[in-house]
Structures are given as C-alpha cells and as structure tokens.
Amino acid sequence: MSRPIIIAVPKGRILAEALPLLAAVGIEPEPAFADEDSRALRFATTDPGIELIRVRAFDVATYVAHGAAQLGIVGSDVLLEFDYSEIYAPVDLGIGHCRISIAEPAALAAADDPRGWSHVRVATKYPELTRRHFEARGVQAECVKLNGAMELAPTLGLATRIVDLVSSGRTLKDNGLVEVEVIAEVTSRLIVNRAAFKTRADRVVPLVDAFRRVVAGRTAA
Numbered sequence: 001m002s003r004p005i006i007i008a009v010p011k012g013r014i015l016a017e018a019l020p021l022l023a024a025v026g027i028e029p030e031p032a033f034a035d036e037d038s039r040a041l042r043f044a045t046t047d048p049g050i051e052l053i054r055v056r057a058f059d060v061a062t063y064v065a066h067g068a069a070q071l072g073i074v075g076s077d078v079l080l081e082f083d084y085s086e087i088y089a090p091v092d093l094g095i096g097h098c099r100i101s102i103a104e105p106a107a108l109a110a111a112d113d114p115r116g117w118s119h120v121r122v123a124t125k126y127p128e129l130t131r132r133h134f135e136a137r138g139v140q141a142e143c144v145k146l147n148g149a150m151e152l153a154p155t156l157g158l159a160t161r162i163v164d165l166v167s168s169g170r171t172l173k174d175n176g177l178v179e180v181e182v183i184a185e186v187t188s189r190l191i192v193n194r195a196a197f198k199t200r201a202d203r204v205v206p207l208v209d210a211f212r213r214v215v216a217g218r219t220a221a
C-alpha cells in the first residue's frame, strides 16, 4: 500500500469546527483522537489511506510547506504571516471567522489619529504581517513578538499598540483596549503542499474536490 496522506489539523479552537467538515468528506479519526488521556499525535482514520496529525496552528503551515503533511487546515492569519510559496490554499472552509486588527488603549485612541503615525511599537504574534501592513503606508513598525495574551502589553508598557485576532471584541474590552483598524478578515483554509498536489494527485485532487463540495453544500443550505 502507498504511503498514507497526512492531514495536519490545529489543536486549538478551529478543531471543533473542522471535525464535522472532515466527517462530511468521510474522514473520522480513531477514538484515541478524542481521548484526553492519550498522548498520541498521529491518528488513523476511517479512511485507511489517510492519517491526521494534531499540531499547533502555526505548525500546520510548516508541516504542509515542507511536504511532511500533504494537506492541512489553518487560519488565513497564519498564511498571511508566513506567505509560504509551497502552500496552495484552494478552499475557504468558512470556519474560524475572526479578524486581525490593530488595537490600542481606549484613552490613547480618544486623541489619536492613525494617519499621523510615522513609527509604532506593536506587540504581536504576527510580526511579518504587521511590518508589511505598516510599511505599505510608510509607517515603521517595531514589533515585539509574543505568543499569546497580547492584550497585556500596552498596560504594562511593553508596546503602545497590539496587532491581534478579534472575534467578539470581549478580550479587548476587558483589557481597556479598542480596535482602531481592521487589517484583514480571517477564515480557515484547506491548504495543500504544491508538490503533493501533482505527485499524489490521485488522492489529493479528489480530496480537495470533496472539501469544495461540502463547503458549497453548506453555503447553499
């Protein structure tokens, strides 16, 4: 039998929305996947030719870019940060809706005019995306890379502003911050390693088509 197709899925919040999509294309992980006591990271599925690996959201893109996994499910925020040429993102799965935004303390925002910025110090998990965004409008961005809880940075003087994901806006509000600009709307995508799309086309192309059909069916419903 040929090598299995590996699909990388993120550990975090996207997973709950991704599992029904996977089930709809006929891929259901073995019971160990849902077993909190299991330390396994690689799982067989109801399709004998497909295995799932569960990794951190940013690592989904890394596994797929290097061809260690042939497919993956990841937020478009991650794709914007890395901009890997080896990744093809053919299907917007319509899950994991949020936006990536610039936020600052409410007191600062009251008298602030973003058009007057020439240099900003920003705490973010997305330094590349942030630099690119500011550079495009002639603003120099000094980024402090954090891995979570960005909202703490302005009150503690680590940075004046943050670039982070916003969904309900609750985290910003509870930390005295306000959204001053949306950089991009975010949803999760099905991603494919470009080489695998050609060399394993027999398995990969029908899978991509199956995801496309499931998403189209949901949109139409």
Ligand SMILES: Nc1ncnc2c1ncn2[C@@H]1O[C@H](COP(=O)(O)OP(=O)(O)OP(=O)(O)O)[C@@H](O)[C@H]1O
Pocket: 010, 011, 012, 013, 014, 055, 056, 057, 058, 074, 075, 076, 077, 078, 096, 097, 098, 147, 148, 165, 166, 167, 168, 186, 187, 188
């Ligand atoms: N508040 C949110 N609402 C909707 N989608 C979100 C939200 N926050 C994150 N996401 C999406 O889920 C993905 C994973 O986010 P999550 O917060 O679960 O990861 P994390 O726990 O920070 O990841 P890790 O621990 O691996 O760094 C993001 O890349 C984004 O696409």
Ligand SMILES: O=P(O)(O)OC[C@H]1O[C@H](OP(=O)(O)OP(=O)(O)O)[C@H](O)[C@@H]1O
Pocket: 147, 148, 149, 150, 151, 164, 165, 166, 167, 168, 169, 170, 171, 172
């Ligand atoms: O607008 P809201 O609905 O409040 O959602 C936004 C929050 O969700 C994400 O964090 P997450 O909860 O994943 O924690 P993290 O800081 O570990 O990334 C994001 O980084 C924000 O902090």
